[in-house]
Amino acid sequence: MRRVKEPVLEFNSGQMTLILPEAANQDEAVKKHLAWISKVHGNVLYSLQQAEAKTLEKRTQENFRQYVWELAEVYSTELGVDFYKIRFKKLHDKWASCDTGGNLTVNTLLKKLPDELIEFVIFHEVVHRLEMNHGKNFWKLIRQKYPDHKKFDMELFVYWLMVEKIAK
Ligand SMILES: [Zn+2]
Numbered sequence: 001m002r003r004v005k006e007p008v009l010e011f012n013s014g015q016m017t018l019i020l021p022e023a024a025n026q027d028e029a030v031k032k033h034l035a036w037i038s039k040v041h042g043n044v045l046y047s048l049q050q051a052e053a054k055t056l057e058k059r060t061q062e063n064f065r066q067y068v069w070e071l072a073e074v075y076s077t078e079l080g081v082d083f084y085k086i087r088f089k090k091l092h093d094k095w096a097s098c099d100t101g102g103n104l105t106v107n108t109l110l111k112k113l114p115d116e117l118i119e120f121v122i123f124h125e126v127v128h129r130l131e132m133n134h135g136k137n138f139w140k141l142i143r144q145k146y147p148d149h150k151k152f153d154m155e156l157f158v159y160w161l162m163v164e165k166i167a168k
Helices: 026-032 034-053 060-077 109-113 117-126 135-143 149-167
Strands: 007-011 015-021 085-090 096-100 103-107
Touching: 007 103, 007 149, 015 034, 015 109, 026 034, 060 109, 060 117, 096 117, 103 109, 103 117, 109 135, 109 149, 117 135, 117 149, 135 149
Parallel strands: 085 103
Antiparallel strands: 007 015, 096 103
């Protein structure tokens, strides 16, 4: 687990992790950040409620692929990087990934999401061409385009839960 100064909320597809600053023991850490934890809990419940009202997009595979290619090209030009190819695959643990060789792998389930979330996911992957890890610099680059990226991460978390359910 990484060390943090402030409590941190991390989303990775269907998984949400709360990271608390180091304390003498776990109970103490929880007690100290109880207000924050219950706020997060409240937000999650609210999001799940919102998820009920969401509908999934009906894009064709071809349409979706073309859109992803266009976005990847626009964002790589914007960030001054390049990428080699995009593979489309049903992934079970993430929306997309980017390897060190500049190959993007995109989850085909992403096609059911609204445009702005597809854009966010592809931008995230293209930023990995500059920063491989989710470190400080990575989030700095994300915030330049998405100052409220946490909202998007949360939305992706909610959609993951929805899409996963129907994919089974
Ligand atoms: Zn990433």
